[in-house]
Amino acid sequence: MTLLRRLALLLLLLASFSAIAAAQQEPPLRSLTYHLKMSRPVSHLFEVTIEVELGNDATARSIDFQMPKWSPGRYAVFDFAKNVQEVSARLACPAGLDCTLANPAVRRVDDQTWRVDIAHFNLPEKQPTVFFNYKVFGNDLSGTFSQLDSRHANFNGGSIFMYVVNHKPDPVKLRIDPPAGWCVVNGRMDKSDQREWRFPNYDVMIDTPTEIAPDWTDNEFQVDGKRYHVVVHSFGDEGGNRDNLVRDIEKIVRAETAMWGPPEFDSYTFLIHFAADDHSGDGMEHLTSTQIIEPGALGEEGVYGSTLDTVAHEFFHVWNVKRLRPLELGPWDFTRPLSTRGLWIAEGITNYYGHMMRRRAGLWDDTALLRRESQTITGIENAPGSHLMSAEESSLSAPFLDDAPHAQQTNLDNTSISYYPKGELIGLVLDLMIRGKTNGKASLDDVMRRMYEEFYLKSPNASYYLRGRGYTTEDFERVASEVSGLDLHGFFKLYVRDVTMLPYDEALGFVGLSLVRERARQPFNAGIGLDWQAKGSLTIGVVHPNSPAEDAGLQEDDEIISLGKKNISRENFLVSLARYRQGDRVPITVKRVRKTIQTTLLLGVPERLEYRIDERKDATPQQKALRAEWLNGS
Numbered sequence: 001m002t003l004l005r006r007l008a009l010l011l012l013l014l015a016s017f018s019a020i021a022a023a024q025q026e027p028p029l030r031s032l033t034y035h036l037k038m039s040r041p042v043s044h045l046f047e048v049t050i051e052v053e054l055g056n057d058a059t060a061r062s063i064d065f066q067m068p069k070w071s072p073g074r075y076a077v078f079d080f081a082k083n084v085q086e087v088s089a090r091l092a093c094p095a096g097l098d099c100t101l102a103n104p105a106v107r108r109v110d111d112q113t114w115r116v117d118i119a120h121f122n123l124p125e126k127q128p129t130v131f132f133n134y135k136v137f138g139n140d141l142s143g144t145f146s147q148l149d150s151r152h153a154n155f156n157g158g159s160i161f162m163y164v165v166n167h168k169p170d171p172v173k174l175r176i177d178p179p180a181g182w183c184v185v186n187g188r189m190d191k192s193d194q195r196e197w198r199f200p201n202y203d204v205m206i207d208t209p210t211e212i213a214p215d216w217t218d219n220e221f222q223v224d225g226k227r228y229h230v231v232v233h234s235f236g237d238e239g240g241n242r243d244n245l246v247r248d249i250e251k252i253v254r255a256e257t258a259m260w261g262p263p264e265f266d267s268y269t270f271l272i273h274f275a276a277d278d279h280s281g282d283g284m285e286h287l288t289s290t291q292i293i294e295p296g297a298l299g300e301e302g303v304y305g306s307t308l309d310t311v312a313h314e315f316f317h318v319w320n321v322k323r324l325r326p327l328e329l330g331p332w333d334f335t336r337p338l339s340t341r342g343l344w345i346a347e348g349i350t351n352y353y354g355h356m357m358r359r360r361a362g363l364w365d366d367t368a369l370l371r372r373e374s375q376t377i378t379g380i381e382n383a384p385g386s387h388l389m390s391a392e393e394s395s396l397s398a399p400f401l402d403d404a405p406h407a408q409q410t411n412l413d414n415t416s417i418s419y420y421p422k423g424e425l426i427g428l429v430l431d432l433m434i435r436g437k438t439n440g441k442a443s444l445d446d447v448m449r450r451m452y453e454e455f456y457l458k459s460p461n462a463s464y465y466l467r468g469r470g471y472t473t474e475d476f477e478r479v480a481s482e483v484s485g486l487d488l489h490g491f492f493k494l495y496v497r498d499v500t501m502l503p504y505d506e507a508l509g510f511v512g513l514s515l516v517r518e519r520a521r522q523p524f525n526a527g528i529g530l531d532w533q534a535k536g537s538l539t540i541g542v543v544h545p546n547s548p549a550e551d552a553g554l555q556e557d558d559e560i561i562s563l564g565k566k567n568i569s570r571e572n573f574l575v576s577l578a579r580y581r582q583g584d585r586v587p588i589t590v591k592r593v594r595k596t597i598q599t600t601l602l603l604g605v606p607e608r609l610e611y612r613i614d615e616r617k618d619a620t621p622q623q624k625a626l627r628a629e630w631l632n633g634s
């Protein structure tokens with residue numbers, strides 16, 4: 001190391017030390033209170049006032065308020081600041097004076113930040129109180145955004161509440177002033193008519209989604225002395241299914257707490273909306289609650305099962321992601337997209353257990369579970385992106401993948417995979433490998449419990465935000481190796497950090513199952529993925545790389561008019577294609593930007609395989625016993 005480099009390093013160290021010192025020196029504000037009103041629901045405008053009492057030794061000449069760019073649990077950047085309007089501020093003021101702070105006392109300093117210039121007024125007051133007001137538009141029913149309309153207010157705090165820069169760790173109060181006749185409910189209720197809450201910090205406040213409406217319902221049950229609320233707001237017919245739904249949610253809670261042990265909260269709330277609008281759908285995890293939005297009505301076919309699917313997934317997050325969490329998941333930096341390699345664990349393994357818990361709760365039989373895992377394998381192994389993107393790279397790409405809006409055309413359909421199904425399959429294979437190689441002495445359940453104990457329960461608090469500390473994927477690899485007594489480095493290298501196909505056969509073989517591969521029944525899809533969103537027309541949504549469709553010069557957005565000289569529709573496309581064989585030359589006509597184009601598809605080998613998990617005929621009693629332990633969770 002040269003002297004110059006040592007000097008540079010010393011300067012760098014000094015600089016970072018003083019930066020840390022500065023951050024530590026920021027004294028907490030005397031108080032920080034959020035007031036939320038919704039005086040005109042039909043306008044979709046939430047009215048927010050942030051009341052800031054500056055500290056005794058306040059020397060600040062300005063104070064910055066910042067809107068998050070995204071919110072925890074959804075990693076795409078949505079820039080909530082775009083819905084902020086009518087920003088103003090005033091100082092608490094001696095009688096008779098007008099202390100309204102006008103421009104330039106309040107000014108926007110960047111896309112997400114507003115600055116209140118306190119020094120603008122030379123008031124004698126040494127401990128001024130600043131009232132910072134704004135409205136924020138919200139008309140999306142989702143776990144990520146917020147909605148205010150004539151029916152209800154439902155908010156995800158990150159999309160409506162600004163934080164005070166450098167004071168995210170400060171304790172906060174929230175006061176909600178609901179419209180007359182509307183009742184408030186969230187996952188932190190001490191009494192039913194509560195209007196005021198105290199939170200240890202901003203991060204926990206925005207972790208508390210809240211529903212305000214005249215007509216939601218609340219069903220209760222208890223497990224291990226903990227209270228569970230199922231709050232339902234239905235915009236369609238429930239078909240008499242609500243009582244059964246509550247009973248089945250209780251079964252899921254029992255199955256998941258049987259694996260983890262009793263959770264640390266006293267009560268937990270499932271906030272469920274049946275939107276009945278055919279498009280609003282979401283599930284979002286929180287520390288003591290979850291927001292679930294189903295696009296259908298509870299009385300409609302398929303909605304009941306879909307709700308339980310989301311319930312099983314979101315409730316598993318009570319442990320995996322909300323408390324046991326990747327290093328980068330709390331406290332958060334809301335000024336830039338999150339970057340973590342661990343979402344295949346946080347989301348993918350949660351997906352695995354979400355499905356497994358429906359089996360352990362007795363809501364699915366073995367066949368239903370294995371069918372679901374077979375579908376997941378079929379999806380991942382046929383995705384072109386699974387040859388290009390690893391589970392960890394998918395996690396890092398979350399800001400582009402997780403319901404992210406794209407103004408620009410992308411090739412992500414061909415280049416990416418989701419960390420949800422990929423992580424689910426890593427969980428499945430890892431669980432079976434550990435159970436198989438240890439003769440049932442250890443399992444992924446043990447790995448998850450050890451992780452929870454080491455990082456959440458037993459680690460000293462690493463930040464103001466929450467108990468314990470976050471883990472890295474290397475930590476997970478180490479704990480999995482320790483618990484199983486296996487060296488799992490090779491497994492992580494090949495299947496987590498690289499794109500090698502998971503060893504399904506070996507893993508399933510331990511429990512007397514095997515993976516059957518078959519050419520898909522739709523033999524020649526020719527490398528065309530249809531755009532099912534396109535209304536009416538038969539439009540190409542994606543052209544797979546190196547496929548017959550690409551060879552024929554077809555492109556996404558081409559509208560298919562005829563195939564083999566016969567007119568074609570959405571309904572008969574696959575049937576028509578199935579009449580042909582490998583090697584056939586099929587004329588195809590498409591419409592592209594007002595031009596009609598004729599070309600020929602040379603049908604290749606069917607590219608799609610279907611996977612099915614089957615019972616092995618030669619399964620031994622030991623393998624069957626191991627399978628029963630896996631399915632029943634012992």
Ligand SMILES: [Zn+2]
Binds near residue numbers: 151152154211212233
């Ligand atoms: Zn509602």
Ligand SMILES: [Zn+2]
Binds near residue numbers: 285313317346347350
């Ligand atoms: Zn999730």
